[in-house]
Each structure stands twice: as structure tokens, then as C-alpha cells.
Amino acid sequence: MMEGVAGVCVVGLGQIGGSLLRAAADAGHQVWGAAQSTADAAAAVADGFHVLPSVEDAVGRASDEDALVVMAVPLPSIPDVLHKINELATTVRLSDVVSVKAPVADMVHRYAPRTRYVGGHPMTGTEGSGWRSGSAETFRKTAWVLTVDKGTDVVVWADFARLAIECGSHVVPTSATEHDLAVARISHLPHILAAVLASAGVEGGALALALAAGSFIDGTRVAAGAPELVRAMCEGNRDALLEAMDDALGRLGAARGSLASTGGLRATIDSGHWARRELEQLRTALTETYPIDLRSTEALDSLRELGQVGGRITEISEMTATASSY
């Protein structure tokens, strides 16, 4: 692939897929898409994008032109897309934007085993859904996970990393399993707690809702998201999410016990405050920058270790990645 000129084929033109189509086009790629949703397809066409009549057409063209293919559909739709890719674009360079990575990797292994797959997860999005809720700016200054596992083709990894960086993201390399454990805690658990909080608030009646201010509005924001998408995301990461929910249940139960027995909440509130400061400090810490040679035999290990310590890739030039760490 010549940098900046590869074709990009996006299957699924909802918020994330639609944002990717726009951002990749802005970055100078030839882009085309396909969507199950006729509303999304029509909206993309109305905005001047090239939408092929079927997934088959879109991935067939990707095979002809050796384009990058990104599956931007919910987890339950992935097998169907993979069957088509296996048939019409058997060895294509393939990624996705699904919020769990081990289950998608398993599906790829089963249904399209010869594709050159790199799992992807842009950590962005709003509670909206559909083409109209997307924008080319969706990825700017956000993390985009690209998985690094045994058997990952580092050249293909670099191709998708360049695309993510062109869209405005920095790239976080991590294994599929580590990704799933992490997002259970910082993405799926927040959705569960938002739902619990919203329901507990409504139980307080009209007065409670009339008094709801910042803490409740922020804490329930993601409960506004399309329930079927939230469910697919959370249910798809069941094992890791169960572990995170047990952790939350333990902490909430301990707080309840402390308040009931001693009247105090110091451990809960102080621990949460300290944790939030950790988050803020990690985000504002000065970074150390160093190169990772992607041609090296240790490249995959170096990338995975970078992700483990909260680091990121901010640039890829030829096969040298610029790593930022704390």
C-alpha cells in the first residue's frame, strides 16, 4: 500500500462507520461503503458519498483494489459480514470497530480465517446513532485500539494504524483479552451503572427528576443511547463484565455497610476521589517519546508492553512507530 492512497471500504454506515467514511475521505483515501440500513445508506449518498448496493459489491471491490476493509456493524451482525468477506475478499486486510475484541477475533478465525485481520476499537462516540450522528471529527484526539496478538501481521497493523492516525486518533496497542478486561471497567460497567442510576432516580418520582442536576444528568447520559446497541456491547463482553460488576457490587455493598454501621463513607469517597485524580494525572502527564521499529522481531511485544503501561502510538513513518509513554 502506498501511504494515503489506499482505498477504504466501510461496511455499516452508522455513527462510527459513517464517521470513518468521512474522516478517511478527508484524509485523501478513495472511500466507499455499504449499509443494511437504507436510511443510513440514503443519508450517506445525500452527503455525496459512494454507497454500493450490497455488502457483496462493497467487499468485492475491496478485493479487486486491495483496499482496507472495516466492519462497522454490531457484534451480532459480524458473522454474516464475515461469510461474505470470506467468499468475495478472502485474503483482504480487515479490521472492525466492535467494542469487544476476543469474540470478534474468534469469529474471524472461524468464518474468514484467511483474512489479514487486526481488531480495532475507536474509543469514541456519542449517545446518538446512525449516519447523521457521525462526523469526520469523531476520532480527533481519541484513543483507537488496534489489537496485537499472536499471529498479527505487523505490516497490516501499521496500515490500519496509519488510517487511525490520519483520522485524528492515537493508537493504543493491546491484546484482545487485555482490551476486553479494560473496557469492561471503563466502558461497559459505566453503561450498567448509568442504567441503574436512571432507574433508581425515576423511582423517586417527578420531584426527583425535577431536581436532577449535573451529577444525575452526567451519570445517566449514556443511558440515552440506543438500548439494542448498548445491550449488544455489554452482553458481548459477558465474562469480563461479570468480573467488573462483581467488583462494583462489592464496593457498593461495602459502602452501604459502612454508612449503615458507622455512618461514614470515607473509604468509598476517598478511594473514588483518588482514582479520579489518577485518571486526570494520566491524561495530563508529560510524555516520553521513543521509536519502535516495526520490522524488529520484538515489535509485537514492544507494542503490547506500551499499551499495558497506558502508552500510545502517535505517528507511523514507513515502518517506524512513534511511541508516547508516561
Next chain:
Amino acid sequence: MMEGVAGVCVVGLGQIGGSLLRAAADAGHQVWGAAQSTADAAAAVADGFHVLPSVEDAVGRASDEDALVVMAVPLPSIPDVLHKINELATTVRLSDVVSVKAPVADMVHRYAPRTRYVGGHPMTGTEGSGWRSGSAETFRKTAWVLTVDKGTDVVVWADFARLAIECGSHVVPTSATEHDLAVARISHLPHILAAVLASAGVEGGALALALAAGSFIDGTRVAAGAPELVRAMCEGNRDALLEAMDDALGRLGAARGSLASTGGLRATIDSGHWARRELEQLRTALTETYPIDLRSTEALDSLRELGQVGGRITEISEMTATASSY
């Protein structure tokens, strides 16, 4: 009191007290304050406000000038302030901004029983603290609770309601007990869940924090607030908060059980989504407007009923209040 010209004395010049001093001054009141914190006092003076050397001086002047007194100190400091008011401004018109109302009413009854007290709670504020985190805009388009209980002097209630409206708020009338039950669910529980979520996220390590995006950042925002203030607020509403926490524990446990046994989260996610929509609809619903004659013998009942259905007072002219309901 002549409208718009009464003096306003604010005890405590942190975020809310400092915001009130500014907003009341902008509305044309003579304002003065006092603060335990020398930093807040100095900052207020530097911004051109009149700060007396002690709480005694401030409330003494309020007594001389028949000013409105607002206690803007945390719950644990209320008894001390009340002792001074009882001595130096025995029958003054008094309110507060503490986030629980029944405990403050009990303290007033015990320590300053002859004051003409109306419990207050502006539903606003950010995770900052201190004078410098306040602004005259803090109250704009927010709910300001003023309690309506047996023995409430409706004339004094109207005085504080006018002040709240002048500051940009709408006034929600409710009993102290109903207030405390409602805020346990929409203000105190969100703080507990934010602390639990922040701690559970940090447990996921640097990778998890590096991937944290909107849902985690929004869901933990209030954990950034000063822990001693959050604790004072939550611990001060112990009984109502325990009930809300039990509700949340039950819902979270049910979600956990459902995910573990069936793999599904439909009830949790759908219920949360529906609840969040209720919140949004309540906030955008068209309102019905009608007058409440505050001279009527049923005025207190009418106000309390308005609060129960999520309504508010948006204007007070002489002794006629304009009520907005859904």
C-alpha cells in the same frame, strides 16, 4: 421588605455562598459576607465585596438591617453558626444551601428556634470548591429548593423565593422530608456510584485509564469534588441514602444475575433507557402556568403539591406566585 432592596448576608463564601453574594449584588441587593476560610474571605475582598471580620459581625449587621441571612457552610458547621445567630440575630429571616433539609431544620429548631427559617437548596455547583470556583451565573436556569413545612412563614418563604428567582433560578417547593428522599436518589447516589466506578476503573490499570472515554469520564466526574464536602453531603442524608443504595444494589445484583444466567441485560438497559427518556421529556415538556395566591390559607399545601408533580415557581409578584407544571 421592599422588593429588590433588602440586605443579603451570606455566611460562608465557598462556591455556592460566593456565587450567591455575587448574584445578589448583581440583582441590586446590599450584600455582605463572612467566612471561616481566610483564603475565601481574601478572594472575595479582592473582587470588591464587603466581608466582615467575623460571623458575629455579619449576622449582627443583618439583625440591625433586617437582612436576609443565608448559611452557606457545610452541615457540620451549621450548629456553630446557629448559636451565633440565636444570640445576635434571634428572629432574623434565615435560609441555607445545605444539600439535606430535615437535619438542618432539626438543628434550627434546637439551636435558633426563634429565627424565621426556610430551608434552601440550590441544585447547582461544579466539582470545584472555594470562592474562585463560583460565579454570578451559577444559579441561572437551575432549580432552587425552598422548603414548605408545617409552621413555614409564607411571607418569609416568598422573600427567599424572590431572591432565588432574582439569581436566575426557578423555585421548587417541597417538604424537607420529600426533598431528602429525592436528592438521595438524584444527587447523593450519583456521587456514590461515581466513586465506585472510579475505583473499579483504576483497578483495571493504566491501560484501562488510557482507554477511558466519555462514559467513564462523565460517570466519574463528580468524584473529582472535594471528598470532605461529598462525604458531609452524603453522610448527612444517611437514612434516605441507605434506601437509595439498597435500590441500586438490588438493581445491580439483578443485572449481574441476569447476565450470568441468561447472558442478557434487556431489563436493566431498557429500564434505564426509559428512565432517561422520562428525564428528558420532563425537561422539555410544555408547561401549564397558573397563579398561586400566597395569602390564601391553602398556599403552603398548593406549593407542596406543585413540587410533588415536578412543578416550579418562576415568578413572584407581590404575594402572587406563578406556578409552572406539566
